[in-house]
Amino acid sequence: MAPDIVMRLLPFTAGFVLVAVVWRPSWLGLSLGDVAWQLAFGVIGAPALFVAAMLVQRWLARRRGALSVPAAADDAWFQAGFYVVNGPVEEAFFRGLIQGGLGALIHPVVGFAVGTAAYVFYHRLGRWAWADTLATALVGVPLGLAFWLLPGAPSLLGVSIAHIGATCGFLGPGPYLLRKLHLV
Numbered sequence: 001m002a003p004d005i006v007m008r009l010l011p012f013t014a015g016f017v018l019v020a021v022v023w024r025p026s027w028l029g030l031s032l033g034d035v036a037w038q039l040a041f042g043v044i045g046a047p048a049l050f051v052a053a054m055l056v057q058r059w060l061a062r063r064r065g066a067l068s069v070p071a072a073a074d075d076a077w078f079q080a081g082f083y084v085v086n087g088p089v090e091e092a093f094f095r096g097l098i099q100g101g102l103g104a105l106i107h108p109v110v111g112f113a114v115g116t117a118a119y120v121f122y123h124r125l126g127r128w129a130w131a132d133t134l135a136t137a138l139v140g141v142p143l144g145l146a147f148w149l150l151p152g153a154p155s156l157l158g159v160s161i162a163h164i165g166a167t168c169g170f171l172g173p174g175p176y177l178l179r180k181l182h183l184v
Helices: 002-022 035-064 073-105 108-126 130-135 137-149 157-170 173-180
Strands: none
Touching (some): 002 073, 035 130, 035 137, 035 157, 035 173, 073 108, 073 137, 073 157, 073 173, 108 137, 137 157, 157 173
């Protein structure tokens, strides 16, 4: 996780903060948007995406014949804590900067397409297998659509909450739960 902080999270955060401080554009997602819709999406999306991501990980694990599982519950919780930071940082970069910026500069469809594709293929840089990389589209597409289409001003609130749920289902806590429940 330490290399992730230095190589990904800090540069993503620095770029987002720079744009937020210097320009404060409305498309960046700093608004709370329509809070009721944002919270509803996050509260419903997080557990739904947790379960969906866990099931996709189960299917992929059976295909590849292996699954990376935290050694103990405390490690799964530690990883979940990391994803609480990682999810909003990735959303700020891919939804706020890329999708929001290109959506305002060119067209919302272009912002959605490029932001979502960048989010998906960025995971390949982490040396993820192609099947795992492409599986991130199953979360990238609904989160990109939600950022674009939820009522109110663009907001990172709901998509960040849902992203945390999806990541916890796919990595760390989800695989740990799959092992504990003898589902893999």
